[in-house]
Amino acid sequence: MRKIQKTDLLHNQVYNIIKEQIMNGDILPGERIIETRIAEQLGVSRGTIREAFQMLLKDGLLIRNDKIISIYKPDKKEISDVYECRISIESLAAKLATQRISSNEIVQLEKVISDSKQALKDNNKKNLTILNQAFHDIIQTASNNEQLIKICDTIKTKILFIRTRILKEHLSDFSDFVEDHEKIFIAIKNQDANLAEKEMRIHIESSFKTILDAIESK
Structure with missing residues (x-):
């Protein structure tokens, strides 16, 4: 997983890191993605993760079902x-x-x-x-x-x-x-x-x- 840099907004960096993992198949379609786990892995706040998640939800790469967020899996x-x-x-x-x-x-x-x-x-x-x-x-x-x-x-x-x-x-x-x-x-x-x-x-x-x-x- 790429390191967080101090030269860019944190939520943009987290967005790009997660997007890259999704595109590369490191996180599989349909797999649940957990806010606290990603925050711990990247060493950022849950608020930063939420901002990145909102961007990915807008892109359609994440899907929200009630309180569960998972990777887009198109049929x-x-x-x-x-x-x-x-x-x-x-x-x-x-x-x-x-x-x-x-x-x-x-x-x-x-x-x-x-x-x-x-x-x-x-x-x-x-x-x-x-x-x-x-x-x-x-x-x-x-x-x-x-x-x-x-x-x-x-x-x-x-x-x-x-x-x-x-x-x-x-x-x-x-x-x-x-x-x-x-x-x-x-x-x-x-x-x-x-x-x-x-x-x-x-x-x-x-x-x-x-x-x-x-x-x-x-």
Whole structure:
């Protein structure tokens, strides 16, 4: 477990430490998380733990059932609900980005794709996960639609959790997304709104299918 530093707000540090443990699988989905135990482990007050828990509850990574707090454990229906939202919202983001993206954002996307190809060659799953999220974040920002960006933010952490925990061993999925990203980028760069929307929809639907296949195989 990482050490607490004095250079940042304590509850932010605790939030990041617990979030990292959840994403890494150190704390398992469905597992109960106890306030006093975490406070003792990190050497912080229970008030600090409560503030961090509130942030994680807002992200959807913690679930409160009466007085019991446990790690988010999505079932197939919830995963379907999240991805139905994601398909619609991010397809729209890609369509809007074709008309609103800046030259700087085009350069950012080009670099993300280039870095993703290198990370794939290096079998660097951690960097691929980061670059995957960066690609989608840039397009959402390029949509220049504040409400769309807020909606994406509300489900972003859940999507990352689902992908990280379910697809942790599926490198082939990374290979597919790098190729998909390049198709989406070309459509956006060429200002082909319908094609950008279509390619983003195909991309996310493919990711959703991979997740469902992974669930069925367990």
